[in-house]
Amino acid sequence: MIVQLRLCVPAELSESVLKCCLEQNGAAETALHKGASVQPPGDVITVQIARESAEELIERLHSLNLPELGSISVSSPDLVLSTRADAAEASAPGESADSVIWDEVSRQTGEDSKLTWSYLAFLIIAAQLAAIGIVTDSTIAIVGAMVVGPEFGPLAALSVGLVERKWRLVRSSLLALGVGFPVAMAVTAAAAWLSVPLGLFPADALDQGSAVEFIYHPGPYSLIVAALAGAAGMLSMISHRSSALVGVFISVTTVPAAGYVAVALVLGEYSKAAGSAMQLALNLVGIVAAAAAVLVFYRLIGKRASSVRRPTAPTATARRFGATRRAR
Structure with missing residues (x-):
């Protein structure tokens, strides 16, 4: 099962949040809408992610104090047709029926x-x-x-x-x-x-x-x-x-x-x-x-x-994001 996270992110936190999303195992798609958030001023990031990996990503976003500085919204699309989403679900550990989003x-x-x-x-x-x-x-x-x-x-x-x-x-x-x-x-x-x-x-x-x-x-x-x-x-x-x-x-x-x-x-x-x-x-x-x-x-x-999960290699999108940051 794919869930969608909509993140309202202050501008100074945007790069850190985007990095977490891009490096997260089980993430299928990540979209950045620069300047789309009016209150608080900043960006809006949407992430399509396997439900099994959503809790880990949310914990990482908590460590960045995103709920206090911005917001996290979680929803479940009725239908997602995407080969990338299927691959993300396959790479995520466990089963969606057994996954818990504690918040x-x-x-x-x-x-x-x-x-x-x-x-x-x-x-x-x-x-x-x-x-x-x-x-x-x-x-x-x-x-x-x-x-x-x-x-x-x-x-x-x-x-x-x-x-x-x-x-x-x-x-x-x-x-x-x-x-x-x-x-x-x-x-x-x-x-x-x-x-x-x-x-x-x-x-x-x-x-x-x-x-x-x-x-x-x-x-x-x-x-x-x-x-x-x-x-x-x-x-x-x-x-x-x-x-x-x-x-x-x-x-x-x-x-x-x-x-x-x-x-x-x-x-x-x-x-x-x-x-x-x-x-x-x-x-x-x-x-x-x-x-x-x-x-x-x-x-x-x-x-x-979580303890036995090994870090995965950055995706191509993540590598491009890192290259862009280094170029800056």
Whole structure:
């Protein structure tokens, strides 16, 4: 896979950045637009590069303080027809599906970790769907609640923050989880408290539902399933396979457990509420731990690939650029 880097470069940094781009293994095309940047004054450089090599180039650009002095934009063209691009992908180490652009992961999860009104609305709706499924013994409603729940975003962001030691990301994720779940559970409890006198469901509804017993009966498989879901979710984010996230949402019992706690407390089923709370805790811990383990693994193999990668000979374009600099 080819990605495109658009670099807004101050004039005094332009030659150093261009040199990094030309010498980077896996770079297919480099274009220099002199004076194209108005703010900050300088040049615009675009680079077509194999995704496997993009992270190494971005790290080199970070060492030049380009994000502070200019900017780096990364995009993925839908189609690139170029023999040069094919050769660049072939020369780049590893596979594009296994490559990670860490700034991209941090930015993506950072957006999902914020405590917003839409996040709260989705979580409240999901908890309400779960509560309806619980009191009506409807697995369809519970599965719907799992899909609607937005909690995987903050959980993934928490994993990224812990691995990369980005404590601001950790704090925002914990805030989204620490505020979102109690608010959703409180609204669900209030709705359940009003529903009983209205006759929407009987006071012994929790004694009649056999299809939802798994929610308040946590066990070893609760943690195992949560860990598998957390690993699959993080892999889907890294490899850009969003379709796998639907399976992740359906496999975890975070929102149903939160909904069950709220309903059980209203109906006085405190032992079942405790079991559901334990289910919720196991799922949260399992997802975060497994997602963090996936990130650590990819960091280790990324460092190993960088350590064994040998510098390649400069391309013809790079040699011409060097000759031009010497002539100056």
